Amino acid sequence: MPTSRTALPAPPTAWPARGRHTGTDAADVVLDTLKRLKAGQILDDYLELPGTGEGGADGSGGHRVFEARWRVDGTVTVRARLELAPASDGGQEWLLVAEAERHWDHAWPSPATMFWPDTPDSAWDHDTTTGLRLRDINPLPDDDKAVRRLLRDAGRSDWGIHVVVHEAHTTDERGRVPLARHLPPGLRHRVVEHRAAPQQLRVVNWALRPLDVEVPRGGAVVLPGSPAPTGYDDREFSVRAVFLDGSAPAELVAAVTAYAALDRPLPEDADRALTALHEQWHLLTLEEELDRQRRLVAMYAEALDAMTKSRDLYREAAEAAHQALAALREAGGADGGPRILPVPAPASPLQHLTKTLERFRVRGPRPAPVTETAREEDSR
Template sequence: MWLARGRHPGPAAQEAVRLSLPTLKDSEVIDDFLEVPGAEGAQEWIFEARWRVAEAVTVRARLTVQHDSGDGQEWVLAAEAEAPWSPRWPSPAAMFWPQEPDATWDHDAVTGLRFRDINPLPADDKAVRRVLRDSARDDWSIHVVVHEAMTPDERGRAPLAGMLPPSLRHRVVEHRAAPSQLRVVNWALRDFDVQVPRGGAVVLPGTAAPSDHDPDDFAVRTVFLDGSEPAELIHAVTRFAALPRPLPDGGEEALTALREEWRLLTLEEELARERKLVAMYAEALDAMTKSRDLYREAAEQAHAALAAYRESADAVTEPQPQPPAAPAASPLQQLTRTFERLKVSARPRRPAAGTGGAQEDKAPEEQPQTSER
């Protein structure tokens, strides 16, 4: 894969891409391209392109251009090939952006410096420290600091980008330190354990450098700024670009969008996608059918169990109904019974034999009543 992030300092960056893509297709540099229709309220334009390298290896790339934020338009470009990426392949940026020297799309997003040109360090020491510290923390671009042992002539002002392998030309930012700036440069880089040799160059590590990264392995003692190819420096930059490193912040999202939201399909890819969808639907339908059959079987088992339960309940002998309890006596009946008991208790008892009759025969005679006058 190949990742890059940059900034177009002016407006209408998307128009430059819209003009460049048809030209590249007509000249058969790319096979096809597509501008993805934007949703309502979208804050970016998305372009896709496909081309071939090494005659048979297909490369797919996705460019996202943000709307103008007042200080330019930031862009992110992610590309992926069907084979391990080679630095000798064309840069994906050249498949979207115009390559004229005056095109302004090729600015680094962190520092604002250009990829395809020499970037002299500022004269102010504070500005030098700010630029180098921002560059040393940047994980999207590769920053190289070259110290001029003496002021070079016109031949020594040739940008490094033109000598690098094509895939690296739009990922490398070249900083040039004047002869008198060596001390301030090394002082600014001391927190990153990086030092620039006098008259030499160094590749800045970034924050995602491997734990076993040794800055001295990517430092070059002497760079001849006489127009000749700095082979040792090119080799150091190429080795650094090949290091296994974590994706930069936002890189994973760009790569995921490239893989999962790709729209520019060939006829074979569309057929393969349709077959995949048919297979997925068939699998889902089969799962639903099996689920329906299992539900039907469970329902039948439940009905059979319910019928068996009812049959067993009917076989149990029903209990005989108990006779109704006698109704409670009314108050009138209770009063009648009470009178009957009193009537029985009020009857005279019969006298015992030999006693009661004699006493009655001897009752005293009634005495005559007298009155006094």
């Protein structure tokens, strides 16, 4: 199986996902969903960040960023950030990172359904690696080479959870129920289900050989992904039999849920998005805004205290320098020694202030500039 690269694991409080909207109205769909859920009091609030919608006359182009906040289990706050960007081959790609105040519970509502409509005819639920649907069954292609290419790409995916299910025999309508319908809500939009026809078992296992996994006849396997999570063992994530009779595949659901709980490195883009969620969050409550202002006041008070101490030190250093200079001049004039050149003045306290404030650069109002009158008062 693929070896794990060195990267930070996803925090247990985070929920990352990525996909593609195949239409051109992605931003409008998101805004309609946010408005509807806020009106229904499912969301506490939402926000589209200003200045992020440039690039398309129809509103579909450019980079768009949305924030939303809601509560689960009554009191646990979830914050989420959705980014939209044009895809190179049409449509728009979306990247969603949500974070809760405690460890993520997959029984909570999916953050995807806070931005996208949870309807079967929506165009937003396509996997970016393979282009396949996230909430549906994806039959493997008939061509053997196409099967190998598809499973190779699925095995290299660092985002979604890819599951390969083999049909031991041709199924009826009862066996055409997607795995996503049986998964906890928090996993339904992160799993790609590949279905192999009865005669495709050999080509499927041949294609999966580079991953060191195989599908049992009539069973399923959760692919390791790239890089593989810490603790992945293909024997633990291989299911011997999946009964495609409409009943819940309990063993396969348990395997997917256990896989999602493994320590898996954050993809590079998810790491960046999570950092933006932490450092560039705008959707603050009144209490959070007050707390932010208190921190700013404390920082500026500390900076002012450092400036005052710096000014006092400057004054003491200046007085000592002048005393030493006077003593040297008196000594030089008395014994006819060499002429004493003026001693340069020590650095201005404004330089100390600038260096001090640089340590406390935060978003928010800046301190008023020091005027010439203030400089005169400091020099007295």
